[in-house]
Amino acid sequence: xxxxxxxxxxxxxxxxxxxxxxxxxxxxxxxxxxxxxxxxxxxxxxxxxxxxxxxxxxxxxxxxxxxxxxxxxxxxxxxxxxxxxxxxxxxxxxxxxxxxxxxxxxxxxxxxxxxxxxxxxxxxxxxxxxxxxxxxxxxxxxxxxxxxxxxxxxxxxxxxxxxxxxxxxxxxxxxxxxxxxxx
Amino acid sequence: xxxxxxxxxxxxxxxxxxxxxxxxxxxxxxxxxxxxxxxxxxxxxxxxxxxxxxxxxxxxxxxxxxxxxxxxxxxxxxxxxxxxxxxxxxxxxxxxxxxxxxxxxxxxxxxxxxxxxxxxxxxxxxxxxxxxxxxxxxxxxxxxxxxxxxxxxxxxxxxxxxxxxxxxxxxxxxxxxxxxxxxxxxxxxxxxxxxxxxxxxxxxxxxxxxxxxxxxxxxxxxxxxxxxxxxxxxxxxxxxxxxxxxxxxxxxxxxxxxxxxxxxxxxxxxxxxxxxxxxxxxxxxxxxxxxxxxxxxxxxxxxxxxxxxxxxxxxxxxxxxxxxxxxxxxxxxxxxxxxxxxxxxxxxxxxxxxxxxxxxxxxxxxxxxxxxxxxxxxxxxxxxxxxxxxxxxxxxxxxxxxxxxxxxxxxxxxxxxxxxxxxxxxxxxxxxxxxxxxxxxxxxxxxxxxxxxxxxxxxxxxxxxxxxxxxxxxxxxxxxxxxxxxxxxxxxxxxxxxxxxxxxxxxxxxxxxxxxxxxxxxxxxxxxxxxxxxxxxxxxxxxxxxxxxxxxxxxxxxxxxxxxxxxxxxxxxxxxxxxxxxxxxxxxxxxxxxxxxxxxxxxxxxxxxxxxxxxxxxxxxxxxxxxxxxxxxxxxxxxxxxxxxxxxxxxxxxxxxxxxxxxxxxxxxxxxxxxxxxxxxxxxxxxxxx
Numbered sequence: 115x116x117x118x119x120x121x122x123x124x125x126x127x128x129x130x131x132x133x134x135x136x137x138x139x140x141x142x143x144x145x146x147x148x149x150x151x152x153x154x155x156x157x158x159x160x161x162x163x164x165x166x167x168x169x170x171x172x173x174x175x176x177x178x179x180x181x182x183x184x185x186x187x188x189x190x191x192x193x194x195x196x197x198x199x200x201x202x203x204x205x206x207x208x209x210x211x212x213x214x215x216x217x218x219x220x221x222x223x224x225x226x227x228x229x230x231x232x233x234x235x236x237x238x239x240x241x242x243x244x245x246x247x248x249x250x251x252x253x254x255x256x257x258x259x260x261x262x263x264x265x266x267x268x269x270x271x272x273x274x275x276x277x278x279x280x281x282x283x284x285x286x287x288x289x290x291x292x293x294x295x296x297x
Numbered sequence: 298x299x300x301x302x303x304x305x306x307x308x309x310x311x312x313x314x315x316x317x318x319x320x321x322x323x324x325x326x327x328x329x330x331x332x333x334x335x336x337x338x339x340x341x342x343x344x345x346x347x348x349x350x351x352x353x354x355x356x357x358x359x360x361x362x363x364x365x366x367x368x369x370x371x372x373x374x375x376x377x378x379x380x381x382x383x384x385x386x387x388x389x390x391x392x393x394x395x396x397x398x399x400x401x402x403x404x405x406x407x408x409x410x411x412x413x414x415x416x417x418x419x420x421x422x423x424x425x426x427x428x429x430x431x432x433x434x435x436x437x438x439x440x441x442x443x444x445x446x447x448x449x450x451x452x453x454x455x456x457x458x459x460x461x462x463x464x465x466x467x468x469x470x471x472x473x474x475x476x477x478x479x480x481x482x483x484x485x486x487x488x489x490x491x492x493x494x495x496x497x498x499x500x501x502x503x504x505x506x507x508x509x510x511x512x513x514x515x516x517x518x519x520x521x522x523x524x525x526x527x528x529x530x531x532x533x534x535x536x537x538x539x540x541x542x543x544x545x546x547x548x549x550x551x552x553x554x555x556x557x558x559x560x561x562x563x564x565x566x567x568x569x570x571x572x573x574x575x576x577x578x579x580x581x582x583x584x585x586x587x588x589x590x591x592x593x594x595x596x597x598x599x600x601x602x603x604x605x606x607x608x609x610x611x612x613x614x615x616x617x618x619x620x621x622x623x624x625x626x627x628x629x630x631x632x633x634x635x636x637x638x639x640x641x642x643x644x645x646x647x648x649x650x651x652x653x654x655x656x657x658x659x660x661x662x663x664x665x666x667x668x669x670x671x672x673x674x675x676x677x678x679x680x681x682x683x684x685x686x687x688x689x690x691x692x693x694x695x696x697x698x699x700x701x702x703x704x705x706x707x708x709x710x711x712x713x714x715x716x717x718x719x720x721x722x723x724x725x726x727x728x729x730x731x732x733x734x735x736x737x738x739x740x741x742x743x744x745x746x747x748x749x750x751x752x753x754x755x756x757x758x759x760x761x762x763x764x765x766x767x768x769x770x771x772x773x774x775x776x777x778x779x780x781x782x783x784x785x786x787x788x789x790x791x792x793x794x795x796x797x798x799x800x801x802x803x804x805x806x807x808x809x810x811x812x813x814x815x816x817x818x819x820x821x822x823x824x825x826x827x828x829x830x831x832x833x834x835x836x837x838x839x840x841x842x843x844x845x846x847x848x849x850x851x852x853x854x855x856x857x858x859x860x861x862x863x864x865x866x867x868x869x870x871x872x873x874x875x876x877x878x879x880x881x882x883x884x885x886x887x888x889x890x891x892x893x894x895x896x897x898x899x900x901x902x903x904x905x906x907x908x909x910x911x912x913x914x915x916x917x918x919x920x921x922x923x924x925x926x927x928x929x930x931x932x933x934x935x936x937x938x939x940x941x942x943x944x945x946x947x948x949x950x951x952x953x954x955x956x957x958x959x960x961x962x963x964x965x966x967x968x969x970x971x972x973x974x975x976x977x978x979x980x981x982x983x984x985x986x987x
Contacts, residue, residue, distance in 0.1 A: 124645070124646075124648045124649040125645055125648045125649075130645050133641060133645065134638075134641065137637055137638065137641055141630075141633070141634050141637065143686070143689055143690065143693065144607075144613065144630060144633070144689075145630055146689075146693060147613040147689040147692075148611055148613050148626050148627065148630050150613075150692070151611060151613045151626065193895075225901070227893065227895065227902045228921075228922050229922055229923060229924065230895075
């Protein structure tokens with residue numbers, strides 16, 4: 115901390131350089147973190163980290179078990195009116211794709227009350243795995259800004275496409291997923 | 298109209314601060330004191346100007362001008378008026394204005410003090426204060442203007458702008474979106490102002506410290522001048538932290554009071570260095586030691602304040618406290634970088650001048666124990682800092698943002714806090730310059746014995762956890778020593794002056810506020826420690842799904858679920874409220890009503906636990922889940938939090954103690970007391986070097 119006895123005038127050059135290096139290193143780290151924070155949603159083509167979803171049924175599904183498959187991640191909430199607009203279409207899309215075993219759907223309830231989420235799932239007869247976004251880790255990973263948002267991960271685990279806001283039809287959902295299956 | 302007044306005043310204040318900076322530097326360089334004087338007046342004026350800005354925003358909020366984006370985003374018709382006023386700090390831009398406003402209040406207050414003795418410091422104090430202020434103002438003006446309004450263009454696109462874009466009309470929504478319901482809590486109404494006050498008042502000691510560095514003054518004048526500022530800043534920061542914990546306990550519904558969230562840490566870090574600073578300045582005052590260290594601490598404290606503000610507002614680390622992301626991140630980053638680099642450069646430049654005037658003689662002297670205290674505080678800081686930035690480092694190295702969880706902090710800081718408790722007991726008994734085990738032991742054995750009796754009592758009564766025993770023993774040790782100190786002082790005064798004990802006690806404390814205020818704070822820390830050990834070591838919890846009439850047991854309590862009702866209120870909430878009977882050992886203790894409020898306007902839920910508080914423990918029940926009225930069952934989480942209320946009682950005492958310590962002394966009584974003190978009240982024989 116302090117050198118009480120040595121009659122030194124100032125600091126040695128090495129100490130100064132080390133002090134500045136530490137400071138600049140810290141600033142660089144902050145700057146880098148800031149750049150990431152400002153980057154907005156995950157970019158298409160970026161590798162998406164795997165995640166676990168604890169469903170409302172208490173099961174844990176993991177995207178790491180689904181390598182080589184196309185994964186559709188839909189963020190929604192029971193309080194979100196636009197989400198209701200696409201809910202039935204998403205379920206219909208799931209009914210179509212689940213036969214192929216190529217595409218998996220995940221629903222993530224974003225900042226929601228559990229009973230209301232359950233009621234929402236029941237209301238729209240949603241059958242693909244749905245769960246709460248515990249500690250908002252999943253939405254943070256995708257840098258979700260609001261709901262609904264849908265992200266489609268390709269067979270290589272990279273983000274292939276995303277949709278901010280609700281889908282307006284089943285056709286729109288298929289138009290987005292089909293080319294990714296064929297890749 | 299009001300928006301224009303507010304925005305105009307904002308611009309004028311910004312120009313004033315820029316002018317003040319330039320005039321102060323020019324006056325100092327050219328030795329033209331009238332320019333410095335003019336800069337001082339400019340600094341003085343920032344406060345009334347920003348008051349006008351704050352009042353404009355408050356007027357807009359209260360009069361429901363929903364065409365103003367900020368008003369729309371933070372208030373709604375159903376909110377009571379006090380919440381509309383406090384919405385001033387409920388959103389990003391408003392809270393920046395509030396920050397700047399408080400900052401200007403302190404800057405103005407500094408500018409009206411008597412400067413005749415410290416003219417050389419004045420220009421640089423002005424520069425540092427006004428640069429900080431100007432930075433915040435520039436962010437408000439260029440990035441987060443709270444006066445922007447909604448405009449509708451013919452193509453029905455909505456535009457947010459300060460001034461009317463061509464071909465548009467003002468768009469006036471009927472109602473706003475309302476304040477985040479989590480912030481609609483009395484604790485939240487006061488918590489941010491207190492924290493901000495703590496933050497901004499640390500700017501002043503920093504400004505003096507930097508002024509001393511620039512002018513090359515080697516004496517401890519800057520420390521004496523800012524001692525009270527520091528204490529006030531520290532007090533506000535402490536209040537902010539305590540209120541924040543209380544809010545978390547009441548509102549967040551997870552049975553705890555501190556989550557080691559990045560933003561909580563951001564407020565804790567300057568508090569840690571500030572507390573270390575409060576102790577180490579005494580060493581510089583009394584012994585001329587630690588000059589460099591104090592400078593480092595004051596720079597660190599200010600830097601951590603700015604760093605904390607940056608963390609909260611840039612979205613670099615995700616947190617429950619984070620504001621919406623905005624463009625101010627990069628600006629803030631540049632400001633932080635410049636502040637850090639200049640401070641470090643100045644410190645390096647003056648390093649040789651800040652040599653200590655003395656040396657430490659004895660391991661047990663007050664100064665060396667204070668040094669140890671400082672090291673412990675810095676140790677805690679390092680832990681907290683590391684935990685806070687770890688997600689960034691892990692993301693950089695592994696690509697995964699790994700958040701450090703509470704157990705890491707608890708495990709690593711607990712021994713350091715224990716060390717602080719021990720020092721809190723020993724250090725007040727040691728003398729400046731030189732102490733020995735013999736003198737210390739003489740002063741310590743009685744309270745030490747009492748604390749051992751407490752320890753024995755606890756073992757007999759069935760406490761077996763080593764950690765809790767050690768914690769409680771240290772707490773009682775520090776407690777008895779502090780009480781003993783009060784007693785010794787009172788007794789000495791009683792003997793000397795013939796006053797009765799009560800009078801002697803009050804006069805003693807009144808005449809030596811800093812010291813006895815400090816002891817009160819020590820006592821409060823002991824009480825808080827008891828609460829913290831209680832909840833950390835002995836909190837129990839259980840969760841169960843109950844049908845009406847079913848019960849759940851926890852720590853002797855029986856909780857019976859009676860009924861649940863779901864209804865809408867006329868202030869825009871949907872409430873689900875459960876009724877529970879509480880009894881202990883067959884004795885009925887009344888009912889608790891945990892509920893879940895859902896706010897329609899902001900589309901957010903809020904958990905309000907049902908809490909039964911005694912000084913012994915809290916029974917804390919959260920309504921987790923409920924099903925349709927048909928099945929009539931609900932899930933509850935029940936926490937038993939022993940001793941938690943001592944945390945809040947300690948908090949109140951801490952505020953009181955800080956008031957006592959910070960209250961201005963009258964010069965005359967101070968001198969008298971010094972005379973008396975030198976005759977009688979020192980606790981152990983004081984060495985000749987004092």
